[in-house]
Amino acid sequence: xxxxxxxxxxxxxxxxxxxxxxxxxxxxxxxxxxxxxxxxxxxxxxxxxxxxxxxxxxxxxxxxxxxxxxxxxxxxxxxxxxxxxxxxxxxxxxxxxxxxxxxxxx
Numbered sequence: 001x002x003x004x005x006x007x008x009x010x011x012x013x014x015x016x017x018x019x020x021x022x023x024x025x026x027x028x029x030x031x032x033x034x035x036x037x038x039x040x041x042x043x044x045x046x047x048x049x050x051x052x053x054x055x056x057x058x059x060x061x062x063x064x065x066x067x068x069x070x071x072x073x074x075x076x077x078x079x080x081x082x083x084x085x086x087x088x089x090x091x092x093x094x095x096x097x098x099x100x101x102x103x104x105x106x
Contacts (some may be wrong), residue, residue, distance in 0.1 A: 011045035012077040047077045063095045074101040
């Protein structure tokens, strides 16, 4: 289990944006969702960036459990549904969840 100091340092903040447009030539309605990392609000280990590097964007999108329910806005990426290897105790698999971002008060 990670300590709370390290968790406070490792934070990926993203902006979720939905774009919709209609293509007359192809007679098609397009819907695109983008997750953009906000570098100034993020720090440390970047979960989505590392997962995309390891498994690809298609597989990474599949493990964001609440992506379809989220509205456009700013979110923190956290892990959930962690499963551990029974022999070593290390985390074997996990999913991601988007939590609404709240600016820290000073």
